[in-house]
Amino acid sequence: MKTEIAVLQPEAVWRHFSVICNIPRPSGHLDKIIRHIVDFGHSLGLETICDEVGNVLIRKPATPGMENRKPVVIQGHMDMVPQKNADTVHDFEIDPIEAYIDGDWVTAKGTTLGSDNGIGISSILAILESKTLKHGPLEALFTYDEETGMYGALGLKPDLLQAEILLNTDSEQEGELYMSCAGGIDLAASFQYKDEYYTPNEEIALKITVSGLKGGHSGVDIHLGRANANKLLFRFLKFAVSEYEARLAWVNGGNLRNAIPREAEAIITIPVEYKTDFLEEVADFEALYVHEYGLIENDLKLTAEEVGLPRTLIPEPIQDDLINAVVGCRNGVARMIPGVPGIVETSSNLAIVRSSEGLVEVHILIRSSSESMKQALTSSLESIFLLAGAKVKTSGDYPGWEPNLNSPVLKVAKETHLKVLEAEPEVKIMHAGLECGIIGATYPNLDMISFGPTIRFPHSPDEKVEIASVERFWRFLTNLIENIPVR
The missing domain is CATH 3.30.70.360 (Alpha-Beta Plaits)
Structure with a gap:
């Protein structure tokens, strides 16, 4: 299983996702994934913070010549929804997710896959380790227990983040940029x-x-x-x-x-x-x-x-x-x-x-x-x-996330999407809850958008992620980071 999905492109993203599939991370049981991410940040020599709630923040300095760009935080949640078919024997606190390729998709054997938000956090890990990506000051925020109550976002302290722009990776349809979401x-x-x-x-x-x-x-x-x-x-x-x-x-x-x-x-x-x-x-x-x-x-x-x-x-x-x-x-x-x-x-x-x-x-x-x-x-x-x-x-x-039609990062994202993927993105409002609303309440000056690859049937054992959309999501994300405007 590990080798099979790890050879997909982009290699860095799928390699990290393959590793994450072997780390149990149902909501409420995140000690192992927190330890993995903290150890990863330390292995790169990057400033790594685990707050009292369980959120992990890793800071990566700007590449030379990009120091004047607006600082960005890329955000995703660490937990996954533990759902399985009635005839599937699986302990989400112990057993790895058995991910496999099924045609144009990656899915799991009888359980949720955890691509929500595992692909997002795998992409963030790949960005942190990249030696070729050009970027301004970066923060990577991995939040605790989004699925059961958004507890990580709710517990975020107002003095932790230094960023001016937040890129949330928890949307589930490529080609769509979200600027608002529901509260709950x-x-x-x-x-x-x-x-x-x-x-x-x-x-x-x-x-x-x-x-x-x-x-x-x-x-x-x-x-x-x-x-x-x-x-x-x-x-x-x-x-x-x-x-x-x-x-x-x-x-x-x-x-x-x-x-x-x-x-x-x-x-x-x-x-x-x-x-x-x-x-x-x-x-x-x-x-x-x-x-x-x-x-x-x-x-x-x-x-x-x-x-x-x-x-x-x-x-x-x-x-x-x-x-x-x-x-x-x-x-x-x-x-x-x-x-x-x-x-x-x-x-x-x-x-x-x-x-x-x-x-x-x-x-x-x-x-x-x-x-x-x-x-x-x-x-x-x-x-x-x-x-x-x-x-x-x-x-x-x-709270919900109020739309900002004049968002500077939304403007750059639309331009980048059209240039890189040769398609106009749809700007949308999401009915599902995103952590953006909660984070935005604590950091009211953050300019935020949300996007992600195509994921079908999240929160169910039929969950699957489209392989080709992950590659396009990665190209869009990395090009957007390279095109963040100056302060």
Whole structure:
């Protein structure tokens, strides 16, 4: 695996990415990648700082004759989203990513690839070691835990960076330059209860599973109308409770706040006399879901499997309140940006629903490029769960990135893109959250843009990066650095 992708061009970028694939770096477990980057900076004799949050900053002096250029910070995040297929055995804290070439793409065996943002940080490492690239004063910023809450960017101190321009490498479509992004906020609702012990009376237990969905990035892919496993599961559970006296014992759907849930499952009990009819209903609902989503989801499955009877059930009032709240919870695109065709303004992702002893937790990520609409949708979702009797709290509120149509670096980037790649770039607004908004709040005078290679299906095991786009991304990035204007 290592040799195969390491021979791709540009060699320096793929060599570093090959090494990174062998370093476990799921969000929250970044000690090894931090150590690798710090050791790399020291090996080059460059000033290397690891701050108290876990961000790493490496400074590279200007090449001779370029000292008067505006100082630049190139930025990417170190963590990756740990998603795998249900039949894949993989421990993201220990096992390497098995990356391989699949035609025109690089992908991974049954897991997320980590090209988000691994290609970006590999490019930054390649720039730091380059002896031929001409550049002004450079800083390389590797941020901590972007995927779970942008904690590195949020913890960035206002006296760390010296740069005037920030180049973010976390976009996922080549040929696009981003000048703005959405902000976000996390909403958590919890139902607390005492487990209800019961004596089975001619009942059976069934595990109901929704699987085979595409999932994806809850910002980048939210407009595609992909099915949310939690919504499909609870839609069926409401029917099962109403028509078949089902009782809910356990539920687990989704596992990441910023990934559209691909799988969800629940254990229920029903009277044994209903078994045959109930299984027919499962098949009918699967056919209904395939009819509704067949043009989007090509492997959707709804299944029921008989399992051992549970010791406890979720109390019926809590069960009913939970099901009604999840069914009523708004999910997906809430509003497009008025006057800007095709760009999502506000959305929500019903990311996680899971039960444990005496507790059910629901996690939703709300995004918007409008602060007022973000708060309005948050209030609406909060109201649904409060009416259902849940405790609700919000956290991780981060700002969006306001567009600057007069950005000097945007002007240079457009000119460089046209000259180097012979194509006009599209200047766009991203619905997904980027660290630019948070960093810009701490460093309000930074001139910022974001760009990257073409990555498909980020945050899912189908993630892949287009090989040819990495080469073009590299040429554009290095030429842009060489053409940064003077102070």
